[in-house]
Amino acid sequence: MIKIDVDMDKCQHYGQCVFEAPEVFQLNADDKLEYQAEAPDEMLADLEAAADVCPMQAILITKA
Amino acid sequence: MADSAAEMSGVDAAATDAPLLIVGASMAGLRTAEGARRAGYTGPITFLGAEAHAPYNRPPLSKELLQTEGQGHADVAFPIRSALEEGVTWVLGRSAVSLDTARKVVVDDVGDEHPYSALVIATGLRPKPLPIDDHGLGGIHVLRTLDDAVALREVLRPGANVVILGSGFVGCEIAATAAKNGATVSVVTQSRVPLLRAVGPLLGAELRRRHEEHGVRFFTGESLFGLVGDPSVERVILTSGVMLECDVLVVAVGSDPNTEWLGSSGLDVSDGVLVDGGLRAVGVDGVVRPDVFAVGDVARYPNPLFDDVARRVEHWNLPTETGKRAGQLIAAHYAGDDCETLASAGFAPLPSFWSDQYDAHLLAFGMTYLADRSELVAGSPDDECVVEFYRGDSLVGVCGIGMRSAVQAYRTRFAAPAAAV
Ligand code: SF4
Numbered sequence: 001m002i003k004i005d006v007d008m009d010k011c012q013h014y015g016q017c018v019f020e021a022p023e024v025f026q027l028n029a030d031d032k033l034e035y036q037a038e039a040p041d042e043m044l045a046d047l048e049a050a051a052d053v054c055p056m057q058a059i060l061i062t063k064a
Numbered sequence: 065m066a067d068s069a070a071e072m073s074g075v076d077a078a079a080t081d082a083p084l085l086i087v088g089a090s091m092a093g094l095r096t097a098e099g100a101r102r103a104g105y106t107g108p109i110t111f112l113g114a115e116a117h118a119p120y121n122r123p124p125l126s127k128e129l130l131q132t133e134g135q136g137h138a139d140v141a142f143p144i145r146s147a148l149e150e151g152v153t154w155v156l157g158r159s160a161v162s163l164d165t166a167r168k169v170v171v172d173d174v175g176d177e178h179p180y181s182a183l184v185i186a187t188g189l190r191p192k193p194l195p196i197d198d199h200g201l202g203g204i205h206v207l208r209t210l211d212d213a214v215a216l217r218e219v220l221r222p223g224a225n226v227v228i229l230g231s232g233f234v235g236c237e238i239a240a241t242a243a244k245n246g247a248t249v250s251v252v253t254q255s256r257v258p259l260l261r262a263v264g265p266l267l268g269a270e271l272r273r274r275h276e277e278h279g280v281r282f283f284t285g286e287s288l289f290g291l292v293g294d295p296s297v298e299r300v301i302l303t304s305g306v307m308l309e310c311d312v313l314v315v316a317v318g319s320d321p322n323t324e325w326l327g328s329s330g331l332d333v334s335d336g337v338l339v340d341g342g343l344r345a346v347g348v349d350g351v352v353r354p355d356v357f358a359v360g361d362v363a364r365y366p367n368p369l370f371d372d373v374a375r376r377v378e379h380w381n382l383p384t385e386t387g388k389r390a391g392q393l394i395a396a397h398y399a400g401d402d403c404e405t406l407a408s409a410g411f412a413p414l415p416s417f418w419s420d421q422y423d424a425h426l427l428a429f430g431m432t433y434l435a436d437r438s439e440l441v442a443g444s445p446d447d448e449c450v451v452e453f454y455r456g457d458s459l460v461g462v463c464g465i466g467m468r469s470a471v472q473a474y475r476t477r478f479a480a481p482a483a484a485v
Contacts (some may be wrong), residue, residue, distance in 0.1 A: 011427060012418075012420065013076070013425075013468060014418055014425075014468060015429055015468050015469065015472050016416065016418075019471065019472065019475060027468060027472070031466070031467070031468045033119055045102070045287055048098075052095065052384045052449070053381055053384060053416075055123055055380060056123075056124075057121045057140075057142065057161050060143075
């Protein structure tokens with residue numbers, strides 16, 4: 001399992017992460033970020049890509 | 065020796081223990097190393113970095129870090145992923161001064177030689193200097209590095225008279241941060257409106273309005289004529305003759321690529337390092353160097369999403385995109401795979417930029433500054449809006465204030481191949 005943490009104090013809701021891993025990250029109707037806290041190991045590359053493109057570097061990916 | 069050397073491929077080069085050498089301990093360099101590891105390169109990697117710091121994220125330098133006392137490297141450092149915990153050497157605080165592609169060696173500023181099996185050029189940009197003589201006065205700042213930001217933070221005090229030369233992203237973001245901190249801010253720019261090239265006249269005018277609402281004064285169509293003060297700047301004189309009180313002068317008039325050290329390398333460094341679709345450096349002779357790559361802000365490459373003109377593009381996501389792409393090629397090069405086919409597939413990243421100024425959250429995709437016209441398609445600039453950018457009939461960019469979902473939805477509209485590739 002991979003654990004996903006987004007520092008919501010840092011997150012500016014740009015949604016760059018959404019494009020890399022839409023299964024985990026979404027912008028809701030108010031343009032605010034929503035995400036799942038866990039994902040299967042196969043998604044590691046996508047999740048790292050999402051962490052890479054976050055302008056605020058707010059996404060932390062850890063292998064649980 | 066000569067015979068066997070002639071037969072050597074990239075594979076054999078890896079057999080010597082020379083590392084993959086990445087010059088520039090930057091975000092682009094880091095992403096390249098990660099990309100190479102992900103694509104299967106397991107050999108040694110050496111980073112040679114001019115700054116004393118391991119790679120860090122630059123955008124907060126003009127925002128959070130600039131206004132938050134006590135923030136430093138730990139607040140902006142990129143995490144080092146497990147793939148880079150082994151086999152990586154960091155040589156920091158040393159700049160490269162020359163490259164010898166025949167001997168495959170980079171020389172640093174204390175005279176040490178760094179041999180390589182493949183080389184990545186990730187030396188980035190540096191701010192252009194003050195366009196007039198600074199007479200060695202204090203109080204003159206630029207913002208590119210972490211150390212620059214910390215030095216500037218010290219002097220952006222409430223009540224300080226801050227003059228910013230230039231109205232691009234860096235100038236505008238510093239203006240917003242300084243104004244929020246209670247400084248008296250003047251922006252001096254040759255342009256009619258701030259961020260004109262990046263966001264066009266409509267959004268530029270709106271951003272100016274928002275800055276003015278926060279007390280920032282604009283002196284447009286202006287440049288600096290002279291400085292007054294000793295030992296630090298106290299006043300600046302504009303070309304129109306206007307004189308402004310000035311405790312802090314920030315020079316934010318663009319950047320130059322750090323390519324001087326490549327002067328005798330035989331590479332085409334006429335404006336950054338020219339690379340092909342595989343991020344492989346091209347020589348002045350027009351020949352691709354299969355073992356030299358350039359990534360990030362210093363690389364100049366064509367983007368088939370738009371046209372076949374090679375450009376340097378300074379948007380935030382491109383260090384990551386170029387690094388990933390170069391990483392694939394590097395791994396293929398070491399593995400002895402067919403790099404030509406891989407490179408000829410082209411490289412077509414969608415540039416993306418974003419900027420926070422007061423409560424305006426700008427988000428853009430594409431190459432807005434290629435546009436000859438822009439069009440408001442949703443919302444209203446003084447609130448939230450979306451603006452499309454066209455060159456002739458083709459959409460080349462989109463930029464929004466707020467309305468992030470609407471702007472994000474444009475990403476797929478740039479996917480069509482350009483007419484000329
Ligand atoms: S990319 Fe980063 S800032 Fe943007 S929504 Fe995702 S977590 Fe938030």
